Amino acid sequence: MAVNASKTSLLRAISKRGYAVCPRLVGDTSPISVNVLDNNLVVATACATVPVSRVSIVLRAGSRNESYDTLGTSHLLRLAGSLSTERSSAFAIARHIQQIGGTLTAWGDREFVGYTVETTSDNVETGLSFLQDLVQPAFKPWELKDNIKTLKNQLDAVTTEQRAIELVHKAAFRSGLGNSIYIPRFQLGQLSSESLLHYVANNFSAGSAAVVGVGIENNTLTGFAQNLNFPSGGSGGKSASSNYYGGDARKDTAGHRAVVAVAGEGAAASNQKEALAFAILKQAVAGKPTKRGNLSGLFGEAANCAGDAPVSVKGLNASYSDAGIFGFVASGDSKDIGKAVDFLVRALKSGSIAEKDVQRGKAALKASIISKYSSDSGLIKEIGRQAALTRTVLEADTLVAAIDGISVQQVQAAAKKVAGSKLSVGAIGNLSNVPYASDLK
């Protein structure tokens, strides 16, 4: 007979607590505790819904820190896991984490490179002991050579839509934030062990990094963070400031489809009010479509006005620490895309937004933020980015209150800002009908 004792709710709660540090209800947002260590490293933790611990190290070593000669370095940092570190071999990292049923993921964007380890709560020590090795990569030359095929495979898997977004960044910022998060093909096998270690030594520093955890106690994680051995003792290399330029970045490829990303100047994350206004604006003009339906809002209407041809449109809003872009990505047949882009640009340049749309945008943004905060995997990413970028983490309630505090005028000002800015066009595919930035009025 099965043991009935474990079915009574009180005992179950106790046994569950044995695994999880601090379980919370599914869908509930969790209180977040943040503390800053002596070396300026930020440690943030939150409770988990299930007895799984997730811990991330987030380093400000994203592609914006690359110079022209070291393009693609941040992509190589995301290969970690198949590269040995100073203390442990790639084999050891992979097998030990697999053995406990954990996963190790590396992720990155223009600002950050992050490593996340996910294990059941009773095995968190094993996960952490290999996670800490990742901040001291070894970059053995033969391993770099052996991984070229992995990189090629990853490059082949990049969607054209993502390529268009990379191109629009290039057009908008040229260098710095304009650097692609993917390694350019001409750099495959060209990045030497020394230049990679040099990049790591400049950018892996405690003063600009964050260690965040979901489902782990703050004390435990603080102890772990204190013993981390960062290659750079300083506050980290200062990111190159990113001026907005605008213009074209086009890549012609075979086929009959085209993907076009058009953007104007958006908000920097450092200006929280403006960043939120732009986030609301994105939800208002390009809210999530109903399943297989059309995009709601201004962009959706504009795409519909352009004709019956199937053109899919998505909003694009990216806020980095000191700059941002706002616009859309449209993809469709090359003979239809020209007209659709014209109509969408007219919508983008109109610079007006109705009050009811702003209200809808606010509701949608609040929903998306709360849903991010209420799942463990969403929460770890969200607090990781916030902690590394702003050195603190906002609770869901604070963020929702801040969204409520944004006035209609502020959103309208955001719409005017992007309407008045020079446009950037990133396009890939059959570009016969894709307009140039200078033609977009």
Add this chain to the structure above:
Amino acid sequence: MLKLVLWSHWSAVIPKRERESKAERLSSKLQFNLIMASYIARKGPLVFSNLGKWAYNLSGFNQYGLHRDDCLYENEDVTEAVRRLPRKLYDERNYRIMRALHLSMTKTILPKEQWTKYEDDVKYLEPYLKEVVAEREEREDWNKNH
């Protein structure tokens, strides 16, 4: 000397260094040196002895201009270690082996001043081989216990 060889190979692409202080540059160089230091080869015998010298000269490979590590039987470990050699060391090894094959074919040996000396024999493969063996043992160990 060998340290220089290693350096010139692995520092082929040196990034532009504009946004950094001298101290940062030093620390990154130091770190690179620390990692690379473990690959610097041992020169000469571990313990010098006249008996060792006699045996070394008796073996005869030095008369072909070979080093000890050129004569290792190429099992899986050695093949992998050779693959990991920096380009310059790899080319030098191949040159010595080809020269030795040629000398053997023509039934001659090098003039005496070109023989490899007991004190000058560079164990260039040793650090790489040690690492390869350690990695294999780690794998075997894991497979035994899991």
